[in-house]
Amino acid sequence: MELVAKAYREAPMMTGAGQKSFIALKQHILVMFMRMQSRVKVEFVERDPYLSAEDMQARVNETGVLEISSEFNQSEAFGPEVNLMLRAVHDFTAHLGSNPKSKPKPFSFKGELLAFNKHMALVGPKSRAAGALFTEIAAQACHYWYYGAFPSQKIITLPQFDWVRLGAVQGYQIIDRDLVPLRSP
Numbered sequence: 001m002e003l004v005a006k007a008y009r010e011a012p013m014m015t016g017a018g019q020k021s022f023i024a025l026k027q028h029i030l031v032m033f034m035r036m037q038s039r040v041k042v043e044f045v046e047r048d049p050y051l052s053a054e055d056m057q058a059r060v061n062e063t064g065v066l067e068i069s070s071e072f073n074q075s076e077a078f079g080p081e082v083n084l085m086l087r088a089v090h091d092f093t094a095h096l097g098s099n100p101k102s103k104p105k106p107f108s109f110k111g112e113l114l115a116f117n118k119h120m121a122l123v124g125p126k127s128r129a130a131g132a133l134f135t136e137i138a139a140q141a142c143h144y145w146y147y148g149a150f151p152s153q154k155i156i157t158l159p160q161f162d163w164v165r166l167g168a169v170q171g172y173q174i175i176d177r178d179l180v181p182l183r184s185p
Contacts, residue, residue: 001109004161005146008139011156013076017131018156022077024128025086025136029078032093032122033085039098042088044070053095053104053111066092077132077155090137094119112141113166125164131157138166 036042041064049067050056060066068088075083092098094115095105105115116137123129135156143151 001142001146004139004142004158007158007160008135008143008151008154008156009147011154011158013152014155015157017159018135018154021128021130021132021135021157022155025123025132026078026082028123028127028129029082029086029089032089036089036092036098040092041065043067044084046070050107053106056091057096057104060092060096072150074153076153086136090115090119093122094137109141109145113138116141117166120164130163131159134158134161134163138163 033042040060043065045067046069048069048071050059056066066088068084068091070080070084073080073083077083078086095107095111096102097104097118105111105118116133119137120130120133123133132155135154135158139158139161140150140153143149
């Protein structure tokens with residue numbers, strides 16, 4: 001978590017690779033948002049609508065409506081409308097798993113990483129959008145949980161991290177579930 005949070009904080013606001021990846025992620029968001037609207041109605045609200053992922057699941061199952069908070073809706077990459085669509089797609093497909101009966105991924109650090117894994121499977125780990133998804137979900141979650149605040153959005157990718165095998169970092173090895181820097185010869 002710390003390495004990703006610090007890398008995000010130290011990264012520039014925008015890179016060429018980031019721009020290309022965010023364009024691809026935007027296309028994914030638009031397609032997935034249209035698809036999910038056949039299964040659930042989305043309403044944008046000016047509050048945090050749910051106490052937990054379980055609360056979100058119960059209310060979506062009961063009402064057929066997914067409420068998405070429009071608070072803190074900053075997005076230099078997508079604009080406010082598409083950023084809200086990303087929130088909706090992520091909550092519905094990743095936290096709820098698009099399945100009203102499956103156990104939802106919680107709104108916690110571990111839950112965000114589990115939801116990220118689910119969302120990455122939909123994007124495709126080899127797609128151009130993968131880097132932007134890692135930046136938007138995993139890296140921002142690491143920043144939030146490490147520093148205690150969401151960062152300003154950056155249009156970047158963080159290629160030193162493995163976007164699919166979370167925890168694998170260039171220049172490190174995992175020993176006994178801990179990251180250990182590789183020794184120089």
